[in-house]
Amino acid sequence: MPHMKRAPLLTLLLALGTPAADARVRLGELLPAHPWTSPDREVLVVYSHDCGDLGDLWGAVLSAGLPVRAVxxxxVPAPAPRGVNVWRGPEATAFARALRVGAYPTVLLVQGGRVLNAWEGNFSGDLGLGR
Structure with missing residues (x-):
């Protein structure tokens, strides 16, 4: 049997079309079911108890001037800043897993219930709002 050379483009297309075990949040997707009414644009922070000090992250998202949701x-309960309503429990964990969050904390910029942008574990404080 002759040795077949792999077609790099075909390999890439197959890899892109196959959901990976470590799939990430996808831009443009609708948020999974959640208990709040989504405004036009909002920031969603999905975090866990082992994220460490999130003071700078909370400061950045709160200063954006958009509604902030916390999941x-x-x-394991972990605090959020005063005034931020936090969704906790098995349903919150199921929500994060349905989003395919790959790292905590994850910051999502959401518009019309769809993920506009996502930062998983590496949020720099810039939501790209062009202000």
Whole structure:
């Protein structure tokens, strides 16, 4: 049997079309079911108890001037800033997993219930709002 050379483009297309075990949040997707009414644009922070000090992250998202939602996943309560309503419990963890969050914390910029942008574990504080 002759040795077949792999077609790099075909390999790439197959890899892109196959959901990976470590699939990530996808831009443009609708948020999974959640208990709040989504405004036109909002920031969603999905975090767990083992994220460390999130003071700078909370400061950055709160200063954006958009509604902020917090999802405390993985069933261990962790604090959020005063005034931020936190969703906790098994449903919150199921929400994070349905989003395919790959790293905590994950910051999502959401518009019309769809993920506009996502930062998984590496949020720099810039939501790209062009202000």
């Amino acid at each position: 405390n996943a993985e069933d």
